[in-house]
Amino acid sequence: MDHALLALEDGTVFEGRSFGARQQRFGEVVFNTSLTGYQEVFTDPSYTGQIVTLTNPEIGNYGANNADCESARPYIEGLVVREFAEVASNWRSEESANEFLTRHGIPVIAEVDTRKLVRKLRMGGVLRGVIAAGDVDPQELIDRARRSPSMAGLDLATKVSTGQAYDWNESVAPCSPSERIGAQAGGQYKVIAYDFGIKRNILRRLTHAGCKVTVVPAGTSAEDVMAQKPDGVFLSNGPGDPEPLEFQAAQVRKLIGKVPVFGICLGHQILGLAMGAKTFKLKFGHRGGNHPVLNRRTNKVEITAQNHGFAVDADSLKDSEVELTHINLNDDTVEGLRHRSHPVFCVQYHPEAAPGPHDSHYLFQDFINLMQDSKRS
């Protein structure tokens, strides 16, 4: 049986069984509480720099398939699970989760007491850690974890962003003959999407809602964006700390008031920064598919998919032009903002889901409506 270790900066070492690639990788150890959608988690670029622990103890059961990838490859640094199924069972499965991760060079440690790990992270906050397979000196791993860079202050978004602009044409496709997606609207709105680590399902949802999307690199200037005369600008999700992204915040500041802007996750934090807010690092973040968010405009609760380690500070928005539209009912953190006078809005959570509930798909329509209004006036 292949031995593997997970060493944390606080000196804790978890023993387990090695799957996936036999590589040593470091990262910030975080946990995700979703019961479904491990493949979407693996391939979400927002997990760059992170070793992901899944609280669902049975992982790999339904294998992996190309359609459920959120980007071209997995972005997690490593995976920590309780049980890892080597054989998959699902009609859409193309390979096992193990084959998928091995192929992409991602190490997995299984048979770990993930609940103990999660309790540690919840109580003490996220920790840096190292995954290694084989016989390795645990102390060396602990030292390596301590030497690895902290997530705070780290710009990862520009690293995972696309090198070149490209057009996106793919819409949402049903996963079963019984899935009702609804008709795709005609592509009448030209949208420039900043890629900070964008998930494919955001692009599919935008396309489905009626956008013609061009994805641009994180370093694109506001002038270059406006030169393309877009109907709207989208700011994507992505990994790392938003604060170092000063250039991006500055570009967004220039866009506000000129064109409708919609941001998700990191895009929301950048918009917040652009509108004068501050951000801070959460103790252990929000990662999962069950977070209740209250839409204060409709007074309805949405169950949302979340994946973020930083948040916008509500206090920094007092007396500003910004309306706090959504709040997290678990811990009252900011989940959505809207500019009081300009067509600008954003959410901290993931309305595109993948993985997660579909309660918030309406936000894509809101973006369309905003562009429509703005076009009219």
Next chain:
Amino acid sequence: MPRRNDIHKILIVGSGPIVIGQACEFDYSGTQACKALRADGYEVVLINSNPATIMTDPNLADRTYVEPLSVAYAEEVIRKERPDALLSTVGGQTGLNLSVALAEAGVLDKYNVELIGAKIDSIKKAEDRLLFKDAMRSIGLETPQSQLCTNVEAGLAFAARIGYPLILRPSFTLGGTGGGIAYNREDLLDILERGLDLSPVHEVLIEESVLGWKEYELEVMRDLADNAIIICSIENFDAMGVHTGDSITIAPAQTLTDREYQMMRDGALACLREIGVDTGGSNVQFAIDPKTGRMVIVEMNPRVSRSSALASKATGFPIAKIAAKLAVGYRLDEIKNDITRKTPACFEPTIDYVVVKIPRWQFEKFPGSEPVLGTQMKSVGEVMSIGRTFKQSLGKAIRSLETGKSSTAEVYDEELIRHRLITPNPERLGYIRFAFEKGYTVEQVHELTWVDPWFLRQIHEVVALDAQLAAKPMESVDKVTMRKAKRDGLSDSRLARMWNSTPLDVRARRKELGVAAVFNRVDTCAAEFESFTPYLYSSYESECEAEPTTRKKVMILGSGPNRIGQGIEFDYCCCHAAYALKEFGVESIMVNCNPETVSTDYDTSDRLYFEPLTLEEVLNIYDTEKPDGVIVQFGGQTPLNLALPLKRAGVPIIGTDPANIDLAEDRKLFGKLLEELGIPSPANGTATSEEEAIAVARSIGFPVLVRPSYVLGGRAMVIAYDEDTVRRYMREAVVFSQTRPVLIDRFLEDATEVDVDCLSDGEDVLISGIMEHIEEAGVHSGDSSCVLPPTSLSVAERTTIESYTVQLAKALQVVGLMNVQYAIKDGKVFVLEVNPRASRTVPYVSKATGIPLPKVAVGLMLGQKLKDLAHLTGGQTSGVLPVPQYFVKSPVFPFAKFPGVDPALGPEMRSTGEVMGVGMNFGEAFAKAQLSAGTPLPDQGCVFLSVNERDKQHAVELGRKFTDLGFTLAATRGTAAVLQAAGLQVKTVFKVNEGRPNAVDLLKAGSLQLVIYTTTGGHSFSDEKAIRRFALTYRVPCITTMSGAKAAAEAMASRRRDPIRVWTLQEIHEKAESAVQ
């Protein structure tokens, strides 16, 4: 949208007796609803005919009616109480049906009662198959192709169009009663005819088969503001074709990607919104074609269901409690999550463990029925287990079942593998493991069973591990391997068998290696937030979250899965033990594995361990908690079986000494005790071989009662009138007796049976109830109706019974509860059986007397005396507790679910539940009990009599009573001659084998309204059986004992004489109290 202030008084409708398909999960939901609404300041009125429930305890609702769940009685309750609203969704299908009936009869409008929970239109849309299909189609959800048929011709036409197999579901029946799968024309005709008859609206839905598809359920909740959440996803191990209630199920769903799961979630929410369930919980079932992913919606229940109870226990999210709050106006985000305290209930629980549910079947009690599973539910109970992985959880679930069979010692037949895998049956899981042992591959087993390969693969891996472990001696096993074995769910006893060791030695060895159980918490959130409720399960992880306190504490061992003979009555006692401990200032620790019960609600006790009731698991908890005492006398036979081993392991058992409990079960020792006390018992002996049994039977004389030792509910008990029966029994009963001998007693014919419950502190004895059975001795006490107070006992008989009871309690040094069964023959009192523990009748007696027996018993077990607890017993510390009115308890039988089984009563218990009737006289109480039991007595028509020789002398008196009440009489030749000789007008009817028209023809023609057919002796003849079966099918009450017939006559007289009247338990007991003062 906060609490509604325009309503003040709410009527909750319970679910009535425990039947297959509707068990104590609705006691759980009703109890939660009562508690939640009262905590919010509403006045709660409750109607439920089941006295064994916690919800009908006088302190749970403000006003409690143990009355029939019929429109007439419910209307009387409404007339008297004038509630503002009726909560329809927590009382199962019965509660929902009664709510609809009350609305349709205009009662709700007449008294201006608002239906809350689900509205009539929503209920109809969900329950009416056609409306449901149309509704689903309108929102783009597929349903299997189907047609609603009201006659056989329509069914045949549909079959010609779609082809076989076809699924048949009669409308509005419990647990899919009368449904089935038709593989050909013959099946179709058979099932369709029965289904049309059983459906109260004479409709059967015939559906395209989705056999072999994967089956899923989602538990959904919605509030008035349209916030909707999924509480839990459940995946069935058994593919479509097996009723969900009979399927092994797993939570959360294991084999769906996020895309597929979200498609199902979207479907479930759309369904809820379209049906219009505006508040509360519902469950939605889906099937998915494993080849294409095509998904169809199978059905939805617009109410709290069996799956809701399971989902509540599986996640820690109290569905019924929240449903009740939503029904009175709260929003989901206005309610806090009890477990995290900080976060709202408006979220979707996520879990970091795997839950497995396995049903418990009892086909062995219904000879003649085929142990095959299909679309009609047959299981009588279920267990749930929690483990960190599916493997661990499955292992725990299997041991929770207490089938008495060990997985490897079980004799499987290699020849039968294919058949047992193809046809769903109670043994299939065992056969899957056996097939793997015999070299079958996952693919082969999947093709035969349609069980998802992922589940099969897990089982295959455990079988492989088994083989690996068995190959080496225990001494050579290292820590890593031992830990692996425990993490994969292998029990100490299973390891002991493969290593030729004992479970305790394996335990010692693994602890030496540092492999010990720890406890994790069920917290709704996978540890994302701190949990404040000690709701625990064992695992072999590395961190223990039990955090035991240093308080004085007592552990209560529960009763495990419901089964015939050990059901909700024992859960009632265990819950009361927890409540009582709280009042006595002692911390309560509950151990149980039954997800349907109130005892496994995390707020019933201070600490809840959801664990199998095995020595291994109980010792694990003991090691962690170190309780000051353990209560074993409240959970039925399950904890009693553990009492002595626990005591030997040094666990302090409180109450009656386990050695004395054991003494009462030991024929020889107990016989000696009776002799010493001079208390008579029927002549008896024990036997361990066929020849010995014959010898004993000859020496004590026929008829004899033969049974195995240490069983509950008269399992495998028969009355033998001849040697052949004894021989046959000895050959067939060995499985049940194992090393224990068979007990043989002289059977007292035509004796009156009496059940006595008492409380004892070892010095004083307080008799809490003397219950006279309606049926004579020979009918199992659990299957006999009984009455409090007794109606026909002489003063001398009562005095003797009292004196014997006191002597026995003292001799056995009973501390707590004791139950004694007596038979009275020709004025002489015999002791049949003594059980120094809580009995099945404790809740019934508690409700009739108004004295909380389990609470007093707990006080006694904690060391107090009856004198110290006199404030709880109305000041009495000896004698017999008074009973203010007449209370009749009647059993409810599942015969309708088991075609081909003779519904005659006998010494083997077969009832699943009970009801109570309350009256000013015996007849009234009995009439109400019969109505509640689903066998209402007629008010006019023809009574059919066919009685055996012994009973003929009483037939005349009986016939005259019926004639006086205006009934006509029909009888078979012999009985008719006797009646005619006495001058009664009677129509002579053929027996089935005598010609036509015979009794069965008359039944079918609707010409008979009551059947009295007493048995002719040791075994029933096919003629008798046919009549009893047809009576059952045509819902004509059928009475098989003379004493039962007499009681029926009195009840029918009461129906003529007494008005419809109802009393709350509270007013009955208040009246009694003031009468005493």
